[in-house]
Amino acid sequence: MQQTVLIIDLGAQYTQLIARRVRESGVYSEILPYTTDIEEIKEKRPVGIILTGGPDSIYNENSPKIDPALLELGVPVLGLCYGAQLIASLCGGKVDRAEKQEFGKKELERIGESELLEGIEDGNTVWMSHADRIERLPEDFVITGKTDACPVAVFEAPDKKLYGIQFHPEVVHTENGSRILENFLYNICGVSGDWSMKDFVKTQVEEIRETVGDKKVLCALSGGVDSSVASALVHKAVGDQLYCIFVDHGLMRKDEGDQIEAAFSDMAHFIRVNEEDRFLKDLEGVSDPERKRKIIGEDFIRVFEEEAGKLDNIDFLLQGTIYPDVIESRSASGETIKSHHNVGGLPEDFDFTLLEPLKLLFKDEVRRLGEELSLPENLIYRQPFPGPGLAIRIVGDVTKDKLEILREADSILREEIAKAGLDRDIWQYFAVLPGVQSVGVMGDSRTYDQLIAIRAVTSVDGMTSDWARIPPEVLERISTRIVNEVDHVNRVVYDITSKPPGTIEWE
Numbered sequence: 068m069q070q071t072v073l074i075i076d077l078g079a080q081y082t083q084l085i086a087r088r089v090r091e092s093g094v095y096s097e098i099l100p101y102t103t104d105i106e107e108i109k110e111k112r113p114v115g116i117i118l119t120g121g122p123d124s125i126y127n128e129n130s131p132k133i134d135p136a137l138l139e140l141g142v143p144v145l146g147l148c149y150g151a152q153l154i155a156s157l158c159g160g161k162v163d164r165a166e167k168q169e170f171g172k173k174e175l176e177r178i179g180e181s182e183l184l185e186g187i188e189d190g191n192t193v194w195m196s197h198a199d200r201i202e203r204l205p206e207d208f209v210i211t212g213k214t215d216a217c218p219v220a221v222f223e224a225p226d227k228k229l230y231g232i233q234f235h236p237e238v239v240h241t242e243n244g245s246r247i248l249e250n251f252l253y254n255i256c257g258v259s260g261d262w263s264m265k266d267f268v269k270t271q272v273e274e275i276r277e278t279v280g281d282k283k284v285l286c287a288l289s290g291g292v293d294s295s296v297a298s299a300l301v302h303k304a305v306g307d308q309l310y311c312i313f314v315d316h317g318l319m320r321k322d323e324g325d326q327i328e329a330a331f332s333d334m335a336h337f338i339r340v341n342e343e344d345r346f347l348k349d350l351e352g353v354s355d356p357e358r359k360r361k362i363i364g365e366d367f368i369r370v371f372e373e374e375a376g377k378l379d380n381i382d383f384l385l386q387g388t389i390y391p392d393v394i395e396s397r398s399a400s401g402e403t404i405k406s407h408h409n410v411g412g413l414p415e416d417f418d419f420t421l422l423e424p425l426k427l428l429f430k431d432e433v434r435r436l437g438e439e440l441s442l443p444e445n446l447i448y449r450q451p452f453p454g455p456g457l458a459i460r461i462v463g464d465v466t467k468d469k470l471e472i473l474r475e476a477d478s479i480l481r482e483e484i485a486k487a488g489l490d491r492d493i494w495q496y497f498a499v500l501p502g503v504q505s506v507g508v509m510g511d512s513r514t515y516d517q518l519i520a521i522r523a524v525t526s527v528d529g530m531t532s533d534w535a536r537i538p539p540e541v542l543e544r545i546s547t548r549i550v551n552e553v554d555h556v557n558r559v560v561y562d563i564t565s566k567p568p569g570t571i572e573w574e
C-alpha cells in the first residue's frame with residue numbers, strides 16, 4: 068500500500084509548499100482540512116501527520132483546533148508554528164502572546180540530542196514568523212532548539228512521537244529546512260521514500276479502470292497541459308472507451324491544431340472539429356473584448372454539444388482539474404468557497420459523472436506525468452493560452468488576414484525565445500496586433516503598415532506579473548525577423564508594463 072503523509076491544514080499560507088516538499092522527498096502527501104473527521108484520517112492509514120501553521124491564536128475561542136485523539140494514534144505528528152503550539156496546548160502546556168513578535172531570519176541554538184535535527188548545525192538560519200509563543204511545555208516534552216527571542220523553537224516527546232517546530236522548515240529562508248522535514252519523514256516516520264510518478268501512473272490506471280468499467284468517457288481536449296495529460300492518462304487506462312473532442316476555433320497559434328492532432332491521432336476516438344469559418348463569421352465586426360469572449364464561449368459550447376450529441380451512452384466527463392484548483396476551492400475548514408470549471412463553461416444540464424484523475428497533482432507533477440506518458444514537449448511545456456485564443460490578441464475586430472499576420476509574428480517570437488533558451492523561464496510570451504498603422508521606410512519606399520507588440524512576462528500564477536528582461540540582442544533578432552519576414556508589418560514595440568496596472572493580455 069502507498070505510504071501517505073497527511074498534512075492537516077490549519078489555515079497556513081504555506082500548506083501547499085509543505086505538501087510539495089514532502090512529495091519532493093519521495094513520499095506521497097495529501098492535504099486535509101482541520102475539520103476532517105478522525106475516522107476519515109484513520110482510514111487513510113497515514114505514516115506521518117504534519118500540522119501546518121495558521122494565522123490565528125490558540126487561546127482564541129474559535130481558532131482552528133483538532134481532535135486530540137489525533138495525537139494518540141501512535142502515528143508521528145510534527146506541528147509547525149501554530150501546529151506546534153496546538154500540540155503543546157493540547158498536551159497540557161501553555162501558549163501566550165509573546166512580548167515581542169519574532170519575524171525573519173534567526174539563528175537556531177541546538178540543545179541536546181534530536182533525531183529531528185540530525186545534521187543541523189548550531190547557528191543554522193531559520194525563518195520565524197510568530198506573535199505567540201509557548202510559555203510552558205507539557206510534561207514529558209524536551210526542548211531541543213531555541214533562538215535568542217524564542218526559548219522553545221523545537222521541542223519533542225520522542226516516546227509519544229510528537230514534535231513541534233516554531234519556525235518554518237518548508238520555506239527556502241530556513242537553511243537545511245528540507246533536511247529537517249526529511250529527518251521527520253525518514254528517521255521518525257520510517258518512510259521508504261519510493262513514491263514516484265511511475266507508481267502514480269500505475270495506481271491511477273488501476274483506479275480509472277475500476278471506476279469506468281466498460282463505460283465511455285468524454286473529454287473536451289483543448290491542447291492545454293492539463294486536459295492533454297488527463298486524456299493521455301485515461302487513454303492508457305481505458306483506451307477506446309475515451310472520446311476526445313477537440314474544437315478547433317481557428318484562433319490557435321501557428322500549427323498548434325496540427326500538433327494537438329498529431330499527439331492524439333493514435334486514439335481511436337480523437338475527434339477534431341474544424342469550425343474556423345463559423346467562429347470567424349460570428350466574430351465579424353465585433354470589437355468589444357467581452358463580447359468576443361462571450362461569442363467564442365457560446366460557440367464552443369454549441370459545437371461541443373453538437374459533437375457530443377452524436378455519441379451515445381457517455382457516462383463520464385473527464386476534466387483536467389489539478390490540486391491547486393481543488394485547494395483554492397476549499398477553505399481550511401473544508402467549506403467550498405469557489406467552484407472551478409476547467410473546461411470553460413460547459414453546459415450545466417449535462418448528466419455526467421466527473422472524472423478528475425489529476426486532482427491530487429501540482430502543475431509541475433502534471434508535467435512530469437506528461438513526460439512519463441511520453442507526450443511531446445511542446446504540449447507538456449506549453450505556456451498558458453487563453454480559451455478565446457488569438458481573438459483577444461487582436462485589438463478590435465478579428466479577420467482571417469489579421470490572424471495570419473499575428474500567427475506569423477508570434478511564431479517567429481516563439482522560435483527566437485526558444486533558441487535563446489528562455490522558453491521555460493518566461494511565463495507567457497506572445498505577439499499582439501494592436502491594429503495601429505505607422506510610417507516606415509523599406510528600401511527606397513515609404514510604408515504605412517501594421518505594428519506588432521511583443522508581450523513577455525514573468526509570473527508565478529498569472530495573478531501578478533512583471534515584464535520579462537529579455538536580452539536586447541534577442542529582442543533585436545525578433546524585431547528584425549518580424550519586420551523582414553511578415554508581410555504588412557513595419558514596426559515592432561516591446562510592452563514594458565507590469566501587472567498591475569496592466570493585464571497580461573491586451574484585451
Ligand code: XMP
Nearest residue numbers: 360451452453454455529566570571572573
Ligand atoms: P490577464 O490578461 O487577466 O490574464 O492578466 C491572466 C491569465 O489569464 C489568461 N486569460 C484567459 N484565459 N480565457 C482564458 O482561458 C480568457 O478569457 C482569458 N483572459 C486572460 C491570460 O492568458 C493569463 O494567463
